Amino acid sequence: MSEHTHEPVPYRTFILIWVALLVLTAITIAVSxxxxxxxxxxxxxxxxxxxxSLVIFVFMHLRQESKLFKIGLMVMLSILAIFIGLTFFDVLYR
Amino acid sequence: MSIEHRDDTGDRFGMWLFLYTEVILFSGLFILYAVSLANYPEQFSQASHKLNIYFGTVNTLVLLTSSLTIALAVSAIQMGRIKQTLILCWITVGLAIVFLINKYFEWSAEIGHGIYPGSEQLAEMGAGITVFFNLYYFTAGLHGLHVLIGATLIGVVAVMTAKGKVTSDRYVLLENSALYWHLVDLVWIFLFPLYYLIL
Structure with missing residues (x-):
């Protein structure tokens, strides 16, 4: 049972992450x-x-999940990198 | 007591697998965007200036906040605070509706200016700008559909929580709906700077 559920994340952690996300949004707009x-x-x-990363690791609880979930994410990102890489290999050297 | 099979970790992993495929789905559109940006950098800049940055910014704040409220809802149910869970779920649904209302006004204004896929005015602006807006409508439209689905899911889970079908001991349905909602937020985190903020 206990391995199926996580310890609750304190409200404070989520609120701090939210503030960080707002600050980063302000930075993106300012730099743009x-x-x-x-x-x-x-x-x-x-x-x-x-x-x-903040959303995935904290809001989505990936920090608390087992290795399997993280490996899955890495596999997905690798597929994505291949997808992007091969596309541009074609487009840029046409 | 009946013996039943239960695997919350498996349920969550199934959701994550689905979300990985969702990322690949949206990535196809973002790759089309990247290739088109490489082909028409100046036209993309001109087209981006036609988008209303205020709508984009407000919707960013709305989605980030809704991601917070649904994350808090998961913590609340884990701590057995059912009433707070319900309030947080409905705030999330409310923010989703605010997002869609904003989208409605934003798109109405753009369509009013003759900017929509297949419009003659858009075609006259040239290939680069047409590609930008076609991709913008498709990507933001698909994202909007996800907002609608995510809000419906959270609404259903809130009703089930109120009825005692989702409890502090059994809340994987809320967790998975929250995961879906965070994906909606993730897509917007990339969509907003790429479409609204090109100089």
Missing amino acids: RVDLGALNIWVALGVASIKS
Whole structure:
């Protein structure tokens, strides 16, 4: 029984993560208004990735899940990287 | 007592497997976006400026907050606070409705300006801008459909919680609905900067 359920995450943790997400949103918007050339898109993707990690690991309880769940995520991200890599290998060298 | 098979971890893993495929589904659209951005960088910038950044920002705040409330709902039910769970679930549903109402006004304004897939005005703006808005409507539309499904799921779980079918001992249905809702949030985390915030 006990291995099927998690310890409840305190409200405080979730609220702190929410504040962090709001701050990161403000950062994305602020940076997007400054012209950094091609760097803009990479900053946007970088901040979005940090926000996603917070949501996945804390809000979605991935921290508390077993290795299987994390391996699944890595497999999915690897498939995604191959998907993106092969697409651009074609598009950029046409 | 009846003997029944129960595997909450398995239930959650099943949900995660489904969510991995959802990410791949949305990724296809984001890859189309990336390729088109590489082909039409200037047109994408022009098209992005036509989107209303205020609607995008407000909806970002709405979704992040709804993700918080549903995460809190899971903690609440784990601690046996049924009343708080119900309140948090309904706040999440309410925020989903606010999101969709915003979307309605946003899209009405854009369609009013002649910007919608297949419109002649859009076709006159050139291939790059047309591609941007076609992808925007498809991706945001698919995301909106997920908002609708997620809110319905949470509403159903809230009713089941009120009826005592989802309890502090048995709440995997709420956990899985919450996972689905967080996916909706995750997609928006990428959609918002990529469509609304290109300079």
